[in-house]
Amino acid sequence: MPLDIFLTFFKIGSFTIGGGYAMLPIIQREVVGNKKWLGEEEFLDSIAVTNSLPGPLAINCATFVGYRTAGYAGAAAAALGAVMPSFLIILVIAIFFASFREYPIVDYVFSGIRPAVVALIAYALFKLVKAMGVNLLNISVSIAVLLLILLFNLHPIVTIVACGALGFFLNRKEKKQ
Amino acid sequence: MTALLKLFLAFLKIGAFSFGGGYAVLALIQKEVIENNGWILPKDFIDIVAVAEMTPGPIAVNSSTFVGYRVAGIAGSAIATFAVVLVPITITLIVSVYYNKFKHLKQVNWVIKGIRPAVLGLIAAACIKIAWASxxxxxxxxxxxxxxxxxxxxxxxxxxxxxxxxxxxxxxxxxx
Incomplete structure (x- = not known):
């Protein structure tokens, strides 16, 4: 069983480009549809929970599914299977990258790609703002975080902890009233 | 402190606070890898993000493998990758074991509600820093x-x- 779990997540990890959200439908197809390790509802629950935890969504989701399917051995097999492909692929690229990078044409290629990366991140931000909704709280908190990091050179972790604490106390107060 | 230990601690921190998906993590990686430790140049970091974007796997994992290799070869890449997923996997495992109790824990929800708008600021900061260098x-x-x-x-x-x-x-x- 753990071997089957490992191979399934290794396969999923090898072929999904585009991060966590691109991986979820494929995990769902394999785990719920093909292997029937989890029911539909249980799978959706697992996403709701893992989404609120730190770490890459796909790897957390794999760990959760692995544990539910085959206990600790299953969790270890799933996590290892999900991490291995990207580790191996990037390792091979990293080994050859420096020598490959010396060609002038590669330099031109990356001069074009770098601004594209900015556009991709800006687009992701734009989509996220649309999904979360523009309201006073969202905008003021995010602008405060932005300014604290850029102008006051604050560590991003400090802003995360501060906002988490703020969320905790504001919501608790609201519940009490 | 040896390079490998430094690498392990930096990526342990990055993994432990990686809320809000791949792009929000970029702000943490920039801080730890470029500004605090000076392991790579801002320009090289963007190349890594571009490569991570085109290859399978989460951006946080891909960039930790890449940076780890730059700093300390194959051992470095293994240590950085292990460190970045260690806390997330441990926490997920604990939650999986106590799932039925965790599901009803509203306090977690309160914290997440606070972090969510911060994620926008983190991504915006990463985007501006990357734009500046690229x-x-x-x-x-x-x-x-x-x-x-x-x-x-x-x-x-x-x-x-x-x-x-x-x-x-x-x-x-x-x-x-």
């Missing part, structure tokens, strides 16, 4: 605008957009 002239602005409009209006696949921007780079910087 858009150096008018050609860069043109490429960035073309890619943004391409994925927004024409719904071009991001990987295709990156390949196209590489071709534009050769034309703009090599030919013209």
């Amino acid at each position: 858009i150096v002239d008018i050609k860069g602005i043109i490429i960035a605008l073309m890619v943004f409009l391409g994925i927004y209006k024409l719904k071009i696949n991001p990987i295709i957009a990156i390949i196209a921007s590489g071709v534009l780079g050769v034309i703009f910087y090599g030919v013209i």
Whole structure:
């Protein structure tokens, strides 16, 4: 069983480009549809929970599914299977990258790609703002975080902890009233 | 402190606070890897993000493997990758074991509600820092605008957009 779990997540990890959200439908197809390790509802629950935890969504989701399917051995097999492909692929690229990078044409290629990366991140931000909704709280908190990091050179972790604490106390107060 | 231990601690921290997906993590990696430890240059970091974007796997994992290799070879890449997933996997495992209790824990929800808008600020900060290092002239602005409009209006696949921007780079910087 753990071997089957490992191979399934290794396969999923090898072929999904585009991060966590691109991986979820494929995990769902394999785990719920093909292997029937989890029911539909249980799978959706697992996403709701893992989404609120730190770490890459796909790897957390794999760990959760692995544990539910085959206990600790299953969790270890799933996590290892999900991490291995990207580790191996990037390792091979990293080994050859420096020598490959010396060609002038590669330099031109990356001069074009770098601004594209900015556009991709800006687009992701734009989509996220649309999904979360523009309201006073969202905008003021995010602008405060932005300014604290850029102008006051604050560590991003400090802003995360501060906002988490703020969320905790504001919501608790609201519940009490 | 040895390089490997430093690498392990930096990526342990990055993994433990990686809320809000791959792009929000970029702000943490920038802080730890570029600003605090000076392991790589801002320009090289963007190349890594571009490579991570085109290869399978989460951005946080991909960039930790890449940076780890840069700092300390194969051992470095293994340690950085292990460190970045260690806390997330441990926490997920604990939650899986106590799932039925955790599900009803509203306090977790309160914290997450606070972190969510912060994620926007983190991504915006990463985006501005990367723009600062990568858009150096008018050609860069043109490429960035073309890619943004391409994925927004024409719904071009991001990987295709990156390949196209590489071709534009050769034309703009090599030919013209």
